[in-house]
Structure formats: structure tokens, C-alpha cells
Amino acid sequence: MIRHIALGLAVGAIALMPVVAKAERIFVSNEKDNTVSVIDGESLEVVETIDVGRRPRAMVLGPDGNELFVAVGDDEAIDMIDLETLEVVRSQSAGEDPEVIRVDSERPYLYVSNEDDNIVSVIDYEQRTLVTEIPVGVEPEGLGISPDGKWLIATSETSSMAHIIDLEAMEAVHHRLVGARPRHVEFTHDGAEAWVSSEIGATVSILDMQDTYDIKHTIRFDVPGVPRETVQAVGVALTSDGRYGFVALGPSNRVAVIDQQTYEVLDYLLTGQRVWHLALNGDESRLYTTNGVSGDVTVIDVDGLEAIRSIPVGRFPWGVVVEP
């Protein structure tokens, strides 16, 4: 018995060792190159470039952490990358022009915004079947899923709305007008709020997700010395301790730093050109940004709130995911 436990512990320790030793990896989708760049979190250099389908944009880690799902819009599919071999192992058809994807933590479901069809598709990626289609407004884009898996929020770019979808009923139950051309949705880690960024409106609408499902605050941006039109809110990242919110401001080449509690804009950090999406690393000490026009990734030190490195990747980097 004791021997068995000891053996079990030893096996466990061996199984754990490579995980502990493994450095963080950052995955960046390059929209123009049809590739995903893999950056080593230690050396901050590109260590691998994975060929994927055409026009890769949004990415998400599978719930078991073994696969990376990549929406390849022009192939109307989701490519699934094995994180051991770093190769596309299968591809799931995903309806017309899939742009943003999110994954259910409980069920084997992928949520896909299909811009051309004004629907959010729900795909069972194990059965490889279409579960259902949820009608929303014109040009669905951003998707956010609540930490408890109860809510999915889809934004429609032309209707300028956040459609709050009940994932039990699989239907939109609240519709809220937000800033023009909403792009991205991120829930706070306690699930109490959803932050919805709007590219043309240059705002972030804070939705109360506990009680009213209404907009409780709107964050506006005013970057000194930059034409107002170039300030466009896109990617959002929120620290789990409730301290900071980060918002990518597109062609103004800045990331806004926001106090997550007071919604006050604390600072604007200079990045590469046309900063688009954001991801925090595992211990939230670093923020990675994709810069579409300059074709690089800016690494921001979260404690010091300063850019510490820029890493050249492929052409038009779009999405970024950090493997925990």
C-alpha cells in the first residue's frame, strides 16, 4: 500500500516536472501570413511559426489545455493545433467567415461569431456538429463568456449592440446599445461586470451582469496629441485581482491603463502601430499586445506600466493567447 502511494507520488512528480520546467508560450495569429507565431516567454523570441488556414484571427485554448483553436476566416473553419507537436491536427468547419471564437468550460461547445450571417453558431467540436444558431444583430463580432458559463455576450458591429445570451436557453434575452462598432467583450473575473469595447465610438461600456444587465458606466478615452478619430477601442484585458483594466486603442498606438474599480484612465502606454488585441500572462506580470501595422508584439511590464520589449512576428498580427 505504502509502496503504491510512493510510486504514485513518484509518477506524479515525474508527470509534473516538465510542466513546472516549461516556460510560458505566447501564440500570435498573423492575419496576412496564415501563420501562428510562437514566442518563448523567457527569451521573448519567436521560436516557432505554425502554418494554419487562411486569415487566422481569433484564438482560444481548448478547455483541457492541449489544443489551441484558431478561427481561419477565409477557410470558414477552426483549425485545432496540438500544443505538443505544434501542428494543425484537425479542422472544424465553422460557417461563413468565423471571426471571434470562445469555448465553453463545461460542454464541448465552441461559440463562433459569423459576421456574414448575423448569427452566433454553437458547434460541438467533439461530435463535430452544429448545435444551434443564435440570431443577433448585423455583423456579430465580439464574444465574451461569463466565468460561471451562464452568459455569452455577442456584439454586433453595425447594430452597435451587446446581445446578452442565456447559455441554458441558447437565446439572446437582453439587448443593449453600446458605443459604435463594438469589437470585444471581457468579463471581470468575479463575473459581476462585462467590459464591451467599441472601435468607432472609442468607448468601453461596463455592463452590470448581476442585476440590471444595463450599462452602468462608459469609459471614454482622450489621448493627448493624437487625432480623436484614431483612438479606437478594441482588445480588453482585465487583471484577476480587480486592479487594472487594459484597453488597446487601435491606430492611436496606445494601450489605456484603467483602474478596474473607479474606471479612471490612469495612463496611456505607447505600443507598436495599430494595437489590436491583448493578453496577460499566467502571473499577470506581463501584458502582450498585437500591433497590426508594425507587425510586432509589445511586451508591457504590468508592475512598472511600461513597454519593455517589442518582438517582430508575422504580417498583421491579430490575436494573442498565453499558454498558462
Next chain:
Amino acid sequence: MQRVARETGCDAVRCVSALLLWTIVVLLGWPGLASAQDSGQDSETITLGYLGMERDEDLEPLSVLDPVLDDEGVQGARLGVSDNNAAGQFLGQEFVLVESIVARDGDVLEGLHELIDQGAGWVISGLPREELEAVMADAALEDRMVFNAAAPDNALRSEACHPNLYHTTPSRRMLADALAQFLAYKKWDRWALVYGNTDEDRLLVEAYREAATRFGHDIVTEKMWPHEPMARRAEGGFHAIQREIPVFVQEFPQYEVLVIADENDYFGEYFPYQTWLPRPVAGTQGLMPTAWHRAHESWGAVQLQRRFEEFAGRRMTPKDFAAWLAVRSLGEATARTGSVARDVVLDYMLSDEFQLAGYLGLPVSYRTWNHQLRQPILVTGPRMVASVSPQEGYLHPRSPLDSLGADEGESSCRF
């Protein structure tokens, strides 16, 4: 209040009132619950009238590759209404479009009255300047607002401007400035100007001259091409043209770019590759400044292109785009204000808050001093977009978009 609710869930009073409300909803039903933004209001209707004119039979694109269109403009308005209603269904607002297309020799005011009889509270105009001015002067229009989605005349934005008139189509001056900025970026600043013998072309030449002065170009020569009407299939582009054009331009002093003013597409398409000197051709043909083009797919434009093509069964033209922008401007303003009342909508449309997504990279908005929509302009070849103006580096204290077209200080428009 919300902070408290967030910590405690709901207090007794809240829970009871929520339960009561729920009971009422269950008992009475709540019409529009699924559709209106949870507020249960009845749907409000806003009726738009599209006033167009039949195509001039004599005007066909010179290239046989370009389709001859009979529904230009109105299709853009129709798609705009469909887009507005996609959001409107959630907001309790419904857009309705009524249409009147007047014959070439018909009475445009009769068309206007038809629209008004059908309840049009706003008018989208696909008319040329003269007919548009007749509409603006008609008493039956009362205080309805008109969106000019077709006439590029600078005068309508300056001395002949009208407080009830808005422009979603760019002026000739905006197009000329957009081209001039790009040519300045290229440092092609010695222009030879070739223009047609129509009134429109003479107006465009004026706009080119103003743009050249503003952005530091030199027009080294100007020459009129003596166009005579002929069927587009009569000259294949090489029969006589191949010998005529080199001779026509041979005497020109040294220039870097040949700029064409041929709005009716009578002859400009013949010019590329036929010049005496190897020079690019720009203007109404060749490298063109335009509000919209099928080759443009950036900033989500591919979505609008595809949506339009599925809807109309053909490509979207600048006229369709201008009509779409007019309808979407109203949709944006009614959605934001929650009102279809004219004053509320107009106040919002002219405010700093108004930011419309036009798939051009920057939000578009209205100039308060002449009601022109400020918008980026594509500078495009026949098959690929070459650039988008304003060009980087042309600064403006208000908005870089105001470096295109007559600025506030130089505008003679007084409402």
C-alpha cells in the same frame, strides 16, 4: 444603489417588486419583450423617401466591363433601412422606405409630393443639382430634411447651401483634395490637365485647380478633349485612339501625371497607356479618388460589400454608398437618442457625440458649417486600392478629415 444591490443581491422590497412585475408580465403578456430593449414600448416608425431620377439613356460607362445600372442609389437606401431595422427591432424603432423615381423629362416635384403623401418625413436625394434645388425650394417640403446622396457640386456646400440639406456624397473639392494629397505624397506635383467639354467637367477643373494650389502642385498645361458622342462599342480603345492621344498630348511641357476631368465617362478611359510620355493617368479615370470601390475590403468593408451584393445582386457604387450613409446616419441618431423626433435626431447628428462607422477606418461625422459628411476618400486604381486620403502628415486642428474639402474658414455657406 447598484453597488448595494451587487453586494446583497436584492432586498425585500426589490424582490417583492420584481416578483410583482413578473406576475404582471405573465398575466398580461409583454408585447415586444423579446424585441424591444426590455422596455416594452410600442414601436415608433420613421418613414424615409428616396427621390431619384431615371438614368440618362445617353450615359453609359465607356468600358463594356462596367454594368449599366438602373437602380443606383436606391439599393443603398434599401440596404440602409434593412441594417437600421436589424437594430431597430431591439429598440422599438422601425424604418420604412418609400421610393419615387422620376422620368428624365418628368416633374421632380410630383415625385416629391408622392413621397410626402406616403408619409416621408425625411428625403434621400439621388438627384442632380438643378432638380435638388427645385426640391429644396418647394413649399411642400416644409421643414423636412434632405440628404444629398448624388450631387457633388461645391456650390451646394458653399454659396448655395441650405439649412435643411445634408450631404453624404463628397464634393468635387473633397475628391480633388484627396487625389492632390496622394499625388503630393508621391511628389508628382507637375500636372497636365485634360478635361471634357461638359459643364460638370469645367466645375471639376475648378476643383482640381483649387486642390493643386492648396497642396502645392503646378498645373503646367490644360487642354480640352473635344468629345463627340458615339456608341461605346464604336471605338475599341485602339482603332483611332492609339494614334490620336499621343498627338493630342505631344506638345505638353514636362509633367509628372496626367489628370483627367471626365465625369460622364466619355473618353478618359482611353487615356491610360496612350500618352506620348510614359506617365500615369489619374482623376475621373485611371487612379481615381472615390467614396467607395469594390476593391476596398479593409476595416470590415468586406462585410458591407458582401451584404450589399447578396441584397442587390450587384456591386455597391459610390452612389449606393452615399444613400446607405444617409439612412445609417439617421439610424445611428435615432438609436442613440431613443427618439425619432426630427429636432432630437438633428441635434445629435450635428453634435460631437455623433460617430458613424463607415468602413473607412475612421468614424465619419457632419461638418456643422455646411452639413457635409466628413469622410476618408479612397484613391484607387481599377482593380486595387492604392491609398486612402487624408494622407499621413496633413494635420488639422479639428480633424485630419477636414483637410479634404473647403474648410470652415474658407466656406461661404451661411445658414
